Amino acid sequence: MSNVIEIEHMSKFYGAFQALDDINLTVSQGEVVVIIGPSGSGKSTLIRCINMLEQYQQGDIRVGDQRVETGDKLASIRCEVGMVFQNFNLYPHLSVLTNIALAPIRVRGMARRDANERAHLLLEKVGMGGHAQKYPSQLSGGQQQRVAIARTMAMEPRVILFDEPTSALDPEMVGEVLDVMQSLVRSGVTMVVVTHEMGFARKVADRVVFMENGRIIEQNNPHDFFTAPQEPRTHAFLQAVLHH
Numbered sequence: 001m002s003n004v005i006e007i008e009h010m011s012k013f014y015g016a017f018q019a020l021d022d023i024n025l026t027v028s029q030g031e032v033v034v035i036i037g038p039s040g041s042g043k044s045t046l047i048r049c050i051n052m053l054e055q056y057q058q059g060d061i062r063v064g065d066q067r068v069e070t071g072d073k074l075a076s077i078r079c080e081v082g083m084v085f086q087n088f089n090l091y092p093h094l095s096v097l098t099n100i101a102l103a104p105i106r107v108r109g110m111a112r113r114d115a116n117e118r119a120h121l122l123l124e125k126v127g128m129g130g131h132a133q134k135y136p137s138q139l140s141g142g143q144q145q146r147v148a149i150a151r152t153m154a155m156e157p158r159v160i161l162f163d164e165p166t167s168a169l170d171p172e173m174v175g176e177v178l179d180v181m182q183s184l185v186r187s188g189v190t191m192v193v194v195t196h197e198m199g200f201a202r203k204v205a206d207r208v209v210f211m212e213n214g215r216i217i218e219q220n221n222p223h224d225f226f227t228a229p230q231e232p233r234t235h236a237f238l239q240a241v242l243h244h
């Protein structure tokens with residue numbers, strides 16, 4: 001199966017502080033990789049390097065057949081890599097429909113009618129069919145996040161990166177967003193998900209990656225990862241999060 005993301009010996013520094021240390025990770029087409037680890041372990045930094053929200057200093061990141069690097073690559077990498085943030089980041093002054101249709105029109109040059117038609121289909125897919133003309137402030141957090149997912153899908157990226165997509169939500173809305181993500185998985189979307197939702201990792205991931213202090217400590221299929229972690233640090237983390 002072809003690799004969508006290939007990361008080799010990648011390190012990232014914020015000034016003198018090393019946030020990522022010799023990261024090696026591949027994600028193949030259709031794969032769901034869930035990244036877990038303690039606060040400050042570098043999970044967000046890692047996915048922000050993949051879509052060029054942060055620069056890395058050593059090693060390589062490739063998406064499809066392109067090397068991720070600054071300069072003229074930015075636009076084409078951003079088309080290939082979708083991102084869903086913790087705080088939804090919808091445009092507050094645009095309707096739900098326009099939030100979704102805007103980038104396909106502006107960036108891909110799609111005709112407005114086609115982009116709107118696609119936006120309506122995507123809204124149905126995320127269970128938001130009746131809300132096309134509303135504004136983000138009229139929606140709950142869970143609804144806004146489902147619109148944000150539809151907006152990312154509208155660009156038909158090769159892979160979608162999720163940075164703690166349910167962390168800013170009230171508990172009763174977490175399930176509706178995870179359900180939408182699971183439906184994307186069933187339709188074959190490749191994704192990398194940073195989350196504290198262990199149930200999602202267990203049920204939906206093809207592979208779970210555990211990070212600590214800027215390093216990948218261990219990665220495995222969810223069954224083996226959760227039942228028989230190999231590294232003492234993984235074991236200790238799972239004990240703390242699963243039994244508190």
Ligand SMILES: Nc1ncnc2c1ncn2[C@@H]1O[C@H](COP(=O)(O)OP(=O)(O)OP(=O)(O)O)[C@@H](O)[C@H]1O
Pocket residue numbers: 014017019037038039040041042043044045046
């Ligand atoms: N812009 C920045 N400048 C300097 N240091 C930063 C910056 N962003 C993150 N860091 C540091 O890099 C480390 C990794 O942060 P990161 O946000 O990637 O961790 P995380 O695993 O995603 O944590 P959390 O689960 O709390 O979101 C932390 O020590 C953090 O303080």
